[in-house]
Amino acid sequence: MAAKLLTGKEVAAKMDQDIQKEVQELKAKGTNPALRIIIVGDAPDSVFYANSAKKMAEKNGIACEIEQLAGTMSQNDFVALLKQRNADRNIHGIIVMRPFPKQISEDVVKHILAPEKDVDCFNPVNAGKIMAGDLTGFPPATPQAVMEMLKFYEVPMSGKEAVVIGRSMVVGKPMAMLLLQENATVTVCHSRTKDLPGVCRRADIVVAAIGKAKMITPDYIKAGATVMDVGINPEGDKFVGDVNTDAAKETAGAITPVPGGVGTVTTRVLLKHVVKAAKLQNP
Amino acid sequence: MAAKLLTGKEVAAKMDQDIQKEVQELKAKGTNPALRIIIVGDAPDSVFYANSAKKMAEKNGIACEIEQLAGTMSQNDFVALLKQRNADRNIHGIIVMRPFPKQISEDVVKHILAPEKDVDCFNPVNAGKIMAGDLTGFPPATPQAVMEMLKFYEVPMSGKEAVVIGRSMVVGKPMAMLLLQENATVTVCHSRTKDLPGVCRRADIVVAAIGKAKMITPDYIKAGATVMDVGINPEGDKFVGDVNTDAAKETAGAITPVPGGVGTVTTRVLLKHVVKAAKLQNP
Numbered sequence: 001m002a003a004k005l006l007t008g009k010e011v012a013a014k015m016d017q018d019i020q021k022e023v024q025e026l027k028a029k030g031t032n033p034a035l036r037i038i039i040v041g042d043a044p045d046s047v048f049y050a051n052s053a054k055k056m057a058e059k060n061g062i063a064c065e066i067e068q069l070a071g072t073m074s075q076n077d078f079v080a081l082l083k084q085r086n087a088d089r090n091i092h093g094i095i096v097m098r099p100f101p102k103q104i105s106e107d108v109v110k111h112i113l114a115p116e117k118d119v120d121c122f123n124p125v126n127a128g129k130i131m132a133g134d135l136t137g138f139p140p141a142t143p144q145a146v147m148e149m150l151k152f153y154e155v156p157m158s159g160k161e162a163v164v165i166g167r168s169m170v171v172g173k174p175m176a177m178l179l180l181q182e183n184a185t186v187t188v189c190h191s192r193t194k195d196l197p198g199v200c201r202r203a204d205i206v207v208a209a210i211g212k213a214k215m216i217t218p219d220y221i222k223a224g225a226t227v228m229d230v231g232i233n234p235e236g237d238k239f240v241g242d243v244n245t246d247a248a249k250e251t252a253g254a255i256t257p258v259p260g261g262v263g264t265v266t267t268r269v270l271l272k273h274v275v276k277a278a279k280l281q282n283p
Numbered sequence: 284m285a286a287k288l289l290t291g292k293e294v295a296a297k298m299d300q301d302i303q304k305e306v307q308e309l310k311a312k313g314t315n316p317a318l319r320i321i322i323v324g325d326a327p328d329s330v331f332y333a334n335s336a337k338k339m340a341e342k343n344g345i346a347c348e349i350e351q352l353a354g355t356m357s358q359n360d361f362v363a364l365l366k367q368r369n370a371d372r373n374i375h376g377i378i379v380m381r382p383f384p385k386q387i388s389e390d391v392v393k394h395i396l397a398p399e400k401d402v403d404c405f406n407p408v409n410a411g412k413i414m415a416g417d418l419t420g421f422p423p424a425t426p427q428a429v430m431e432m433l434k435f436y437e438v439p440m441s442g443k444e445a446v447v448i449g450r451s452m453v454v455g456k457p458m459a460m461l462l463l464q465e466n467a468t469v470t471v472c473h474s475r476t477k478d479l480p481g482v483c484r485r486a487d488i489v490v491a492a493i494g495k496a497k498m499i500t501p502d503y504i505k506a507g508a509t510v511m512d513v514g515i516n517p518e519g520d521k522f523v524g525d526v527n528t529d530a531a532k533e534t535a536g537a538i539t540p541v542p543g544g545v546g547t548v549t550t551r552v553l554l555k556h557v558v559k560a561a562k563l564q565n566p
Contacts, residue, residue: 107417111408125394127414128407131460132452134390159475161482167463169415176459176471177414180450183475185482188459192442192466199444199468 003227003252008264011152015268016060022275023061026282031092033278034063035119035270036085039097040078040104041071046097053095056267062274075104079112086114092281093119093274116280119273127169130177136280138273143175145265146207146228147182149256155205155226158183163200165189165216165242166209171230175207196220208242216243224253230262286510286535291547294435298551299343305558306344309565314375316561317346318402318553319368322380323361323387324354329380336378339550345557358387362395369397375564376402376557399563402556410452413460419563421556426458428548429490429511430465432539438488438509441466446483448472448499448525449492454513458490479503491525499526507536513545 026033035057037050050066057064067085069078085091094117100106115125121140129137139147150157162184166172172188179186189199200206200220206227208216213233221227231242241258249255256262309316318340320333333349340347350368352361368374377400383389398408404423412420422430433440445467449455455471462469472482483489483503489510491499496516504510514525524541532538539545 124408124411124415124417127411128409129411131410131414131456132407134407159477161477173414173460173463177456180456180471180473183473185470185472185476187468187470188463189468190463190466193468194442194444 003249004254005249006149006153006226006228006254006256006261008149008256008261011149012264012268014152015148015265015272019060019062019268019271019275022279026275026278027061029282031278031282032063032090033061033093033274034065034091035093035095035274036091037064037066037095037097038082038085039066039068040073041101042068043097043099050095050097053267053270057271057274060271062271071101073101073104075108078104079109082109082112086112086117089281091117092278093117093270095120095270096122117277119270119277121170121174127174130174133177133181138277139174139178140170141266141269141273142171142209142230142262143178143207144269145262146175146230147178148265148269149228149262150182150205150226153254155254157205159185160204161185161187161202162205162207163187163189163203164207164209165196165200166207166211166230168209171207171209175209179205179207210242212242213240214242214244216248218244218247218251221248221251223251225251227252227255228262229256229258232258232263286532287537288532289432289436289509289511289537289539289544291432291539291544294432295547295551297435298431298548298555302343302345302551302554302558305562309558309561310344312565314561314565315346315373316344316376316557317348317374318376318378318557319374320347320349320378320380321365321368322349322351323356324384325351326380326382333378333380336550336553340554340557343554345554354384356384356387358391361387362392365392365395369395369400372564374400375561376400376553378403378553379405400560402553402560404453404457410457413457416460416464421560422457422461423453424549424552424556425454425492425513425545426461426490427552427556428545429458429513430461431548431552432511432545433465433488433509436537438537440488442468443487444468444470444485445488445490446470446472446486447490447492448479448483449490449494449513451492454490454492458492462488462490493525495525496523497525497527499531501527501530501534504531504534506534508534510535510538511545512539512541514541515546 054064162179167190209230229241229243337347445462480503492513512524512526
C-alpha cells in the first residue's frame with residue numbers, strides 16, 4: 001500500500017485564507033501589518049528569498065519592504081539601524097537575512113532584534129520561549145511548518161513516539177520542543193546516534209532534517225509511520241529531500257514530498273507570525 | 284550485582300576545590316565574586332534555601348548578601364530594584380527566589396534579570412543559550428548538577444541512549460539539551476508517554492525528574508544502566524527520590540542515592556556559575 005502524500009499546497013491555501021481574514025480584521029481596526037526584511041550586502045540567495053517572501057506577503061495583504069544595506073556597513077551602524085526598526089511602530093515583524101558580512105557578529109546582533117518582532121526565531125529569547133511553551137514566542141519557520149502540516153492532516157501526536165533526526169537550532173531542537181508541547185514522546189537523533197535505522201523504526205512520526213539527499217530508506221521506517229521530510233538537497237538541476245521518497249512510500253503510512261511538501265508552507269508561517277506580532281503589538 | 288552508588292559528596296568536594304582556586308585567582312586580579320539572593324516576602328522555604336546557599340558561598344570565599352524585600356512591594360518597584368542590581372558592578376550573580384507574591388508577575392520579571400548575572404536560568408535568554416549550546420549561558424542548577432555527576436564518575440554519554448523522564452523548564456527540557464550537547468541520543472518522556480517502562484528500558488542513562496516517590500522500579504531499568512535520581516519527595520520525616528533505590532540497585536549499573544546524590548551538588552553549580560559570571564564580566 002502506497003503512503004498518503006501530504007502535500008503542502010492545501011495547507012498553504014488554508015493558511016493564506018486564515019492570514020487574509022486576520023489581515024482584514026487588523027486593517028479594520030487601523031493596523032496595517034508590515035514585515036521588514038533586512039539584507040546586509042547582496043548575497044543572491046538572500047535577495048531571491050526576500051523577493052519571493054515579499055511577493056507572498058503582498059498577495060496576502062501584508063506590507064513588506066526589503067531594506068538592502070551596504071555590505072561594508074559597520075556593526076555599530078547596523079545595531080543602531082536595527083534598534084530604530086525595533087522602535088518603529090509601523091513595522092511588526094523583522095527578518096534579518098544571514099549570513100552577515102564578516103565585520104558583523106551574529107552572536108551580537110541576535111540579541112538586538114526585539115523578540116516581539118523576531119518572526120523567525122533569531123533572538124535566543126524566542127528559543128527560550130519555545131522551550132517554555134510560551135505562546136508569545138515565535139518558533140523558527142521550518143519546524144512550525146511541520147506542525148502546521150501535522151495539524152492540517154490531523155496526524156495524532158499525543159502519546160505517540162516522534163523521532164527527530166538532526167539537532168540544529170533552526171530545525172531539530174525547536175522541532176523537538178514543539179512535538180513535546182503536543183504530548184509526543186520525543187527522541188532527538190544525530191550523527192553520533194548508534195543504530196539510527198533502529199531508533200527511527202520506533203517512531204510513529206519521523207522528522208528528517210539531516211541535509212543528506214535521500215538518506216532515509218525504508219529500513220528507517222515503521223510500517224504506517226508518518227514521515228516529514230524537511231531536507232532540500234540539490235540533485236542535478238532539481239531538489240530532493242532527506243528521504244528516498246519513492247522507496248519509503250511503500251512502508252510509510254503518510255509522507256511529505258520534496259518539492260511540494262513542508263517547504264511550501266514555511267513562508268506562510270512567517271506571514272502568520274507577522275499577523276500574530278501585529279496583534280500582540282496592538283491589543 | 285549491586286549498583287555502584289554515585290554519591291554527591293566527592294563531586295561536591297572536587298567542585299569546592301575548583302571554585303576556591305578560581306575565587307583566589309579572581310581576587311588576585313582585584314575581583315571579589317559576589318552573589319545576591321533576592322527574596323520578596325518571607326516564605327520559609329526561600330529563607331531557608333537562601334541561608335544555606337549563603338553559608339556555602341562564604342565557605343568557598345564568595346560574598347553573598349540576602350536581600351529580603353517587603354512582600355507588599357509593587358511590581359514596578361521590584362523591577363526598578365532589579366535593574367539597579369543588574370547595573371551594580373560589584374554583584375556578579377543574582378538569584379531571585381520564587382514563588383513571588385501575587386502582585387508580581389514572573390513572566391514580566393524574568394525578562395528583567397540581566398542574562399549575564401542570571402546564574403540559575405530564570406531569563407528565557409539563558410534557556411535559549413542552553414538550547415543553542417552557547418557556553419556563555421547558565422543552565423539551571425539541577426540538570427547541570429546531573430552533568431557534573433556524570434562527568435565526575437566518567438559515565439560515557441556520546442552515542443549512548445539517554446531517557447529523561449519529565450519535561451519541566453527547571454529539569455527535563457534543559458537536561459535533554461545538555462545531554463544532546465554531549466552527543467547522547469536523547470528521549471524526553473512524560474505523563475502522556477505510552478509504555479514508560481519500555482521506553483526507559485532502552486536507556487543507558489535514565490534521568491528521573493518526575494516528582495513521584497519511588498515510582499521508578501527495576502522494570503524501568505536496563506541491566507547495567509546508570510540511573511540519575513533528581514526527585515526529592517517527602518516520605519514521613521525523610522526525603523526519598525523518584526527511584527525505588529533499594530529495588531533498582533539490583534538492576535542498575537550505577538545509581539545516585541537520595542539524599543546524598545544530585546541534590547548535594549546543586550548549590551555548588553550555582554557557585555560555579557557565580558565564578559563564571561565574575562570571570563565573563565571581568566575579562
